[in-house]
Amino acid sequence: MSDSIVIIGGGASAVHAAQTALEKGRTVTLIDIGVTGPEPALPGASLNGLKTDLDDPVSYFLGEDYSSLILPSNGSEYYGFPPSKEYVLRDVIGADQKVAGIAPLSSYAGGGLAQAWTAGSYPFTDGELEAFPFGWADMEPAYSEVARRIGVSGVTDDDLSAFMPTHESLQAPIPMDEHSQHLLSTYSAKRAKLTAKHNMYLGRARIASLSQDHGDRPACSRCGRCLWGCPTQSIYTPSVTLEHLRRQPGFSYLPGVRVDRFEFDDGGRVTQIVAHRLEDGVDITLPVETLVLAAGTIGSARILLQSLHHAGQDVALSGLMDNRQVLMPFINLARVGSSFDDNSYQYNQLAIGAPMDHPHDYVHGLMTTLTTALIHPVAQSLPVGMRTATGIFRNIHGALGLVNINFADTRRADNTVSLEPGTDGKHRLVINYTPSADEADRIKRVVPKFRNFLMDMGCFAPPPMTRLRPMGASVHYAGVMPMLNDGGDFTTDRAGRLRPFENLIVADGSTFTSLPAKNLTFTLMANATRIMHEALA
Amino acid sequence: MRKIVVAGAAGQVGSRLCALLANAGHVVLGIDRNVRPQDAPKGVVWIRSDLLEPQNYAHALSGYEIVIDCAGLAGKARPADYMRENVEATRTLLNAAVNAGVTRFIYISSIAAKFTDRKHYVYADSRNAAEAVVSAAPLSWTIIRPTMIFGPDSAVQANLSKLAGLPVTPVFGDGLSKVQPVVSDDVAALLSQLAFGDDAAGATIEVGGAETFDMHGLLSKLRTLNGADQPAKFVHLPLSFMRASLAMVEGAVFKFLPFTSGQLAAFANDAIADPHPLMAKYLPAPQVLDERIVPPKGAHTTSDSALGKEFYLFTRHLTRTGGTAYQESKYIDFHRRHPLEPIDAFEGLLLKVARSGAFGVWLTDSFTGLLGRQSVVRAKLVLTMALLESAPPSFHELDAPDPKGMAWPFMVLRGIEAAFGVLLGALIFIPAKLILGRKAKGARS
Numbered sequence: 001m002s003d004s005i006v007i008i009g010g011g012a013s014a015v016h017a018a019q020t021a022l023e024k025g026r027t028v029t030l031i032d033i034g035v036t037g038p039e040p041a042l043p044g045a046s047l048n049g050l051k052t053d054l055d056d057p058v059s060y061f062l063g064e065d066y067s068s069l070i071l072p073s074n075g076s077e078y079y080g081f082p083p084s085k086e087y088v089l090r091d092v093i094g095a096d097q098k099v100a101g102i103a104p105l106s107s108y109a110g111g112g113l114a115q116a117w118t119a120g121s122y123p124f125t126d127g128e129l130e131a132f133p134f135g136w137a138d139m140e141p142a143y144s145e146v147a148r149r150i151g152v153s154g155v156t157d158d159d160l161s162a163f164m165p166t167h168e169s170l171q172a173p174i175p176m177d178e179h180s181q182h183l184l185s186t187y188s189a190k191r192a193k194l195t196a197k198h199n200m201y202l203g204r205a206r207i208a209s210l211s212q213d214h215g216d217r218p219a220c221s222r223c224g225r226c227l228w229g230c231p232t233q234s235i236y237t238p239s240v241t242l243e244h245l246r247r248q249p250g251f252s253y254l255p256g257v258r259v260d261r262f263e264f265d266d267g268g269r270v271t272q273i274v275a276h277r278l279e280d281g282v283d284i285t286l287p288v289e290t291l292v293l294a295a296g297t298i299g300s301a302r303i304l305l306q307s308l309h310h311a312g313q314d315v316a317l318s319g320l321m322d323n324r325q326v327l328m329p330f331i332n333l334a335r336v337g338s339s340f341d342d343n344s345y346q347y348n349q350l351a352i353g354a355p356m357d358h359p360h361d362y363v364h365g366l367m368t369t370l371t372t373a374l375i376h377p378v379a380q381s382l383p384v385g386m387r388t389a390t391g392i393f394r395n396i397h398g399a400l401g402l403v404n405i406n407f408a409d410t411r412r413a414d415n416t417v418s419l420e421p422g423t424d425g426k427h428r429l430v431i432n433y434t435p436s437a438d439e440a441d442r443i444k445r446v447v448p449k450f451r452n453f454l455m456d457m458g459c460f461a462p463p464p465m466t467r468l469r470p471m472g473a474s475v476h477y478a479g480v481m482p483m484l485n486d487g488g489d490f491t492t493d494r495a496g497r498l499r500p501f502e503n504l505i506v507a508d509g510s511t512f513t514s515l516p517a518k519n520l521t522f523t524l525m526a527n528a529t530r531i532m533h534e535a536l537a
Numbered sequence: 538m539r540k541i542v543v544a545g546a547a548g549q550v551g552s553r554l555c556a557l558l559a560n561a562g563h564v565v566l567g568i569d570r571n572v573r574p575q576d577a578p579k580g581v582v583w584i585r586s587d588l589l590e591p592q593n594y595a596h597a598l599s600g601y602e603i604v605i606d607c608a609g610l611a612g613k614a615r616p617a618d619y620m621r622e623n624v625e626a627t628r629t630l631l632n633a634a635v636n637a638g639v640t641r642f643i644y645i646s647s648i649a650a651k652f653t654d655r656k657h658y659v660y661a662d663s664r665n666a667a668e669a670v671v672s673a674a675p676l677s678w679t680i681i682r683p684t685m686i687f688g689p690d691s692a693v694q695a696n697l698s699k700l701a702g703l704p705v706t707p708v709f710g711d712g713l714s715k716v717q718p719v720v721s722d723d724v725a726a727l728l729s730q731l732a733f734g735d736d737a738a739g740a741t742i743e744v745g746g747a748e749t750f751d752m753h754g755l756l757s758k759l760r761t762l763n764g765a766d767q768p769a770k771f772v773h774l775p776l777s778f779m780r781a782s783l784a785m786v787e788g789a790v791f792k793f794l795p796f797t798s799g800q801l802a803a804f805a806n807d808a809i810a811d812p813h814p815l816m817a818k819y820l821p822a823p824q825v826l827d828e829r830i831v832p833p834k835g836a837h838t839t840s841d842s843a844l845g846k847e848f849y850l851f852t853r854h855l856t857r858t859g860g861t862a863y864q865e866s867k868y869i870d871f872h873r874r875h876p877l878e879p880i881d882a883f884e885g886l887l888l889k890v891a892r893s894g895a896f897g898v899w900l901t902d903s904f905t906g907l908l909g910r911q912s913v914v915r916a917k918l919v920l921t922m923a924l925l926e927s928a929p930p931s932f933h934e935l936d937a938p939d940p941k942g943m944a945w946p947f948m949v950l951r952g953i954e955a956a957f958g959v960l961l962g963a964l965i966f967i968p969a970k971l972i973l974g975r976k977a978k979g980a981r982s
Contacts, residue, residue, distance in 0.1 A: 052929045055573065058867045061927040066871055069923050071916045337944025339937070375935065376923040385906030386918040387899065388955040390855050394937060395944040 003027060006273065006288050008259050008303065009295035010034050011112020012521050013508035013528040015241040016146060017294050018251065020532035027250045029286070030242075031275065034110035034255030037087040040231035047224035047342050047372045060084065061228075061374060070377035078327055078377050078402060078467075081116075084229040088116040092278060093258065095429070096422050102322060102433035103472035104298055110255065111239035112296060113475050114521050118226075118347045119207040119235050120366060121152045122518035123165050123526070127359025128408075131514040133485045133494040134530075136165055139523075142530035144168035146522065150236040151214035153207055159195070160203025163353040163362060173204050174211045174220050177344035179335060179369040179398060184350060186334075186457050198453045201353040205366065208236035208522070209345065224372045226346035235347070238525075257284060261307035262291055262504070269502045293498070294507040294528060297477040301417040301510065302429050304481070304490070304498075309419055309427060316418035317480035317490060319411030320433055321515040325469040326405040326447055329370075329378060330454050330461040331396050340371045340398035352403065354449065363446050364517040366404040371397070381465060401459065405450055407442060409515040411479050433471055443468070476520050478509035496531035507531045540564040540601045541732060542639070544588055544630055545608030546581070547571040549690050550645065550683075553725035554605060555581045561729070566601060568594050568630075569608070572863045588626035591633045598637035603732050605643045606630055609664075612692060613797055616659035623663035628670050635676060641738075643731060644671040645724075648684045648743060652806040657784045658799035668741070679731055680741040681724075684808050687746070687830055688721035694759075695842075698831065701759040706769050708804070710776030712753040715807040717745035720824045730819040737815055745810030747823045752804060762831040776804055844869045847892050851921040854898045858931040864924045871920055877913050882973040887914050887966070903958020904966050 005021045007014050010032030018028045041060060042053055051057045060083065062069045068080030081089070088109045095106060107113040123143045126136045144167040153171040155161065176184070187194060187202040195201060209230075210219045220234040233240055245251045259275040270291045275284045293300040301317050308315055352365035370378075375397065379389040415433045422428035451461045481498060484491045492498050496505040507528040509520060541558055545551040546567030552574055559565045559578040566582045567573070573583040586593035588608055598604070608630075610622035627644065634642060646668050649661040664682075671678050687694045700706055724744060731737045750758065753771060760769045783798035791797070810816070824830065848868040852860035860868075879885040891901040891914045905915040925931040939947045 048932070051927065051932050057928045058864070058924060062923055065874060069871075069920065071919055072910050073916065336948075337938050337941065342936070374923065374926055376919055376926060379922060380915070380919045383907050383910075384955050385899075385902035385904075385958060386915070386922055387855055387902050388906065388951050390922060390935065391951045392948055394935060395939055395948055397936060398938065 004289045005029070005292060006031065006286060006290070007292040007294055007507075008032075008273070009112070009293070009299065009508065010110045010238070010242060010255075011107065011294070011296055011508075012114040012238045012524045013296070014112070014292075014294035015238045015245060016149070016525040017292055017507040017528040017532050018245055019149065019241055020145075020529045021292075021536060022245070022248055022250055024532065024536045026536065027252075028245075029252045029254060030245070031254045031257050031259055031273070031286070032110060033092060033108035033258055033278065034253075035087050035090055035092055035108045036110055037115065037229070038084060040229060041084070043231040045223070047228070050225070050228070068374075070380070072380055078329060078381075079227070079373055080377060082228045085116045088113065096426070097429045097431060098420065099431045099472075100433070101435075101471060102320075102431060103470055104322075104431060104477055105472060105475050106296070106298055109239075110242055111237050115237045115239060117237070117519070117521055118366070119209050120348060120351070120519040121147070121150075121154075121206045121208045121522035122351075122364070123167055124516050124518065124523055125163065125165055125359065128362065128514075128516035128518070130360055131410075133483050133513075139526055139530060140165070140167055142526040142533070143522070145529055146525045149241065150208050150525070151210045151212075151217070152522070153209060153211045155204045158203035159191070159201040160351055160353050162201070163355070164206060170206075171211045171214075174207070174209060174345045174349070175222070176349045177341050177369055177371060178338070179332065179340065179371070179401065180349040180367075182332065182335060183367070183369075183401070183457065183459075190456065194453065194456055197456065198449060199355060200449070200453045202350060202367075203353070205348045205351045207347065207349075209347070210234045210236075220345055222343050222345055224342045224344060224346055227373055259295070259303055261303060261310050262288065263307065264311070264501060267502065268500045270504050288503070290503045290505065292505045292507050292532075293510070297480060297509045298417065298429070298431070300506060300508055301480045305417070305419045305429070306427065314419060315490065316416040318413045318416045319479040319482055320415040320417055320431065320477065321409040321411060321479040321512065322433070322471055323409060323474040323476040323515060323517060323520075324407040324435065324439065324443070324471065325474045326407075326443065326466060327469060328403045328405060328447070328450060328454075328461050328466045330401050330403065330459040332399045332401060332457075332459045334458050335399035337395050338398035340369075342372050344371065346372050348404075352450070352453070354446065360410075360514060360516060361408055361442075362517055363408075364406045364519075365450060366406070366519075368402045368404070370400045370402050383464075403450060403454070403461075405446065406474070406517040406519070407439070407446070408517040410436065411482060411513065412436065417480050435471065476509075476515065478512035478515050478520060481506050481510040482513040483511045484513065495534035497535060505531065505535050538562050538564060539603065539733065540566075542566045542568065542598060542601045542604040542634070544568045544604065544606045545645075546577075546583070547574050548607055549686060549688060549721045550724050550728070551607035552577065553721055554607060554728050557725055557729045558732075566597060572861060574866070588630045589621070591629050595633040595637065598633055598639060601637065601639055603641045603643070604630065604634045604639050605645075605728055605732060607645050607728075609645065609647075611647070611660065613800065614660070615791065619659045619663040620666070623660075624666045624670065627667045631670060631674050635674060639676065641677045641679075641732070642671060642674060643679045643681070643728060644668065645728070646680050646682045648682045648745075648808045648810065649802070649806075650682055651743070652802055652808075654805045655802055656780060656799075656805075657797070658802040660799060661802065672739075672741075677738040679737040679739070681727070681731070681744050682741065682810070683719055683724050683744040684746065684810055685716055685718040686721050686724060687718045687826065689830070689832070691721065694718070694831065697756065698759045698763055701756040701769060702763050702765065704770070705772050706756055706760075707774055708752060708756070708771045709774050709779055709801050710804045712756075712771060712773065712804075713751045714804055715749055715751055715809045716755050716803075717749045717809040718755070718826065719744055719746035720826075720830055723820055723823045727816075727820045731815070734815070734819065736818075740813070740815060742813045742815055743810035744816065744820070745823075747825045749809055758826060759831060762826065762828060776801060780805075843892070844872055847917070848921065850892065850895065850898050851918055852925060852931070854895065854902065855918070855922055856925055856931050856934050858925075858934045860921075860925060860931060861928070864928055864931070867924050868920065877916055877920075879913050882977060883966075883970045884913050886969055886973065887912055891917075900958060900962050900965070903955055904962025906955065907959050908963065908966075
């Protein structure tokens with residue numbers, strides 16, 4: 001492989017591919033659209049400090065145009081997307097897509113979709129990696145390397161640890177808020193009975209949030225602003241690595257550029273990329289020695305499809321995957337009437353592991369205690385007047401929690417990404433998704449299992465409030481250019497080399513051969529790191 | 538770059554003046570008892586204070602050269618309030634300014650200060666008295682006397698438009714008194730010039746708009762701009778009789794009157810500005826009244842003041858704390874961007890009942906919580922809650938549980954209250970829905 005690498009993308013996979021390539025002595029050019037977000041408002045303030053001290057707190061919490069307000073007419077979510085993270089999903093392209101069965105979100109932000117992640121960092125087990133052409137032992141060094149870069153905190157000796165292999169560089173966990181402590185101690189007290197009855201396990205979450213200072217990023221100050229955007233970068237986002245990359249020799253960054261396609265010769269050698277500057281539409285061509293596609297599953301698929309189309313070849317990429325999620329709000333009855341501490345870490349501090357018959361089908365529940373989220377989205381979902389809801393809410397706020405139940409997915413031939421001629425003469429992306437035949441059945445079995453487990457923990461999860469999130473909402477897309485030992489065209493080898501090309505590496509979620517239930521982001525970063533190690537060896 | 542204080546900085550003229558001055562690069566200190574408007578330019582320093590409480594702002598005036606006093610009480614008020622707000626407040630501000638070394642003071646009075654027939658009109662007297670205080674002060678001063686000030690947020694314009702829109706428009710007296718409305722943007726622009734005009738020292742300038750009407754003419758023009766097809770029909774009410782009888786009863790029933798005897802002086806006096814050379818110099822081309830100033834009716838079907846009342850009612854319904862002027866402005870702003878209008882007669886009825894008072898909002902809230910979850914009333918209540926939880930001081934109340942040990946009993950009580958509300962609401966609203974539904978069906982066929 002050559003000394004000079006061009007990487008397309010600026011998200012979790014791209015920045016860790018870039019960092020690894022730099023460390024291996026290559027020069028790296030990163031091409032990205034790179035929308036940036038606002039500077040954090042009043043960095044030293046707590047969440048309530050923001051409400052009190054900002055000139056216009058309503059714009060901060062609900063948005064200039066009230067886009068984060070959840071009214072009954074659009075009230076299917078329990079969180080409004082925070083206005084301060086709106087840039088993550090801002091469509092600066094005006095992308096034309098035709099979708100069926102899935103509503104995929106795209107990010108053009110520097111740092112990608114993970115700029116708005118909830119930092120869950122769960123390595124995949126051997127069982128979950130079963131369909132991949134490698135196992136835990138091959139991934140462990142990459143997980144450890146990424147953990148060293150980003151800082152991951154958690155424990156290795158509780159019940160949940162059985163489902164999360166141990167890598168190096170794990171910080172101590174961040175102190176829990178009172179409600180999470182209460183849940184964990186309830187579990188510990190009833191552990192034998194709960195685990196025997198339900199075969200479900202509660203433990204500390206693994207999160208890419210700092211309990212100790214890490215480089216120039218301070219430990220979590222528990223300001224309670226996680227959901228609204230960590231003002232101190234104690235929660236890792238890929239833009240941290242992007243900033244770090246930009247300070248290193250051998251790295252150049254080309255933001256504001258959208259790649260349209262790459263061009264290749266008859267021998268399958270990628271020769272150049274064709275892109276345009278978003279600002280003025282000026283076309284750019286850039287010669288390429290080694291190209292790395294890391295624009296995210298949908299973004300990388302688009303570039304590959306457009307490149308093939310330009311060369312007279314139209315194909316459909318199959319095997320698109322996404323995690324189905326079910327949101328289950330609950331009330332911890334013993335905590336009704338308790339006040340809550342808004343100066344605490346807000347994202348999931350606990351997680352529930354539910355092993356199934358096959359290790360790959362393991363179901364992962366992220367447990368959040370919802371203290372500083374706005375309450376009107378949940379309050380208005382109650383079947384009572386808003387005055388009653390307000391009165392009830394004041395008493396159950398400190399008792400509220402939410403489990404986000406994640407289901408695994410597998411590659412299936414009918415879930416495709418392809419191109420078709422659009423109305424404006426350009427080609428548009430067509431994305432089709434159908435859930436697996438047994439999905440409804442699995443959900444029907446698993447959801448009551450979680451509800452009963454919570455009930456035995458003293459937590460009531462009202463059935464009408466349990467909601468199935470639409471496909472696409474989890475933003476965990478993967479699988480259209482899978483790593484297969486003996487795959488055909490448009491699959492990769494274990495080092496991400498895309499067949500039939502000579503010098504094209506895919507380093508993002510496109511390469512996943514299955515999608516376990518655990519949040520994929522940590523594995524995206526580790527896999528990109530492993531791929532670059534193997535491809536550049 | 539100059540340093541200027543604007544009092545009454547959140548008001549109709551003051552807010553525009555702050556923006557003009559700040560955008561021109563001057564250092565502006567705004568004083569107002571209301572919260573800083575959300576669209577105030579970043580550069581404006583804000584002190585929230587009553588002018589009668591100089592301890593809040595006097596210390597901050599040092600270093601400022603010019604004070605422009607746009608504060609004042611107009612509209613319906615009691616005599617003592619006019620004197621306190623218009624005379625004492627001005628005197629207090631002026632004293633603080635002189636003590637702080639301010640060298641120039643501009644006072645916004647009113648054309649009423651020159652009215653000859655000012656029976657029961659303490660407002661005019663208060664403006665006269667304030668002018669006397671200003672003109673005796675030991676600094677360079679200028680007084681302006683605007684006529685009626687029009688603009689999108691003008692209360693007098695809104696009231697006259699409402700009057701002009703009626704099938705029959707009542708006019709007090711013969712309707713021949715002259716008026717010359719001036720636009721708030723123009724008044725602000727003039728002030729931003731006069732502030733630095735040395736030639737204006739010691740001048741009292743009357744400020745009118747581009748057009749002069751008699752009262753009939755103004756009401757007809759407003760009616761046309763509001764989009765009415767038919768010309769206005771006027772009915773004349775005896776002015777002297779109205780003034781005398783109102784004056785007799787208003788002490789007792791002040792609260793219930795839409796206006797006072799004194800305010801009718803506007804129908805008894807010409808309110809037009811004498812020409813002044815500085816007007817020609819600093820405001821050579823005032824704006825005429827057109828659609829920009831008087832938007833056609835229906836541009837906002839719900840008036841801001843109706844929304845304001847609704848917000849007040851809803852906040853009191855949801856919390857003990859209630860809302861702030863800032864939250865109210867956000868409530869109105871939301872409706873401007875995303876109108877929440879009833880889609881049928883039944884929705885209209887629910888909204889009407891919700892707006893009728895504390896009981897009405899309780900009843901509709903209880904009912905829509907179970908049986909009208911997509912209704913406009915519920916959307917408005919959710920919006921109210923979102924605004925209450927996003928800003929001080931109300932968010933504290935929404936976060937605080939009931940006293941220890943009382944959570945369950947109180948929640949049970951609230952449950953009973955809710956069940957009772959739904960039952961009562963259903964008894965009233967379900968028959969109403971059936972009747973209105975049948976009516977609508979009949980109308981369609």
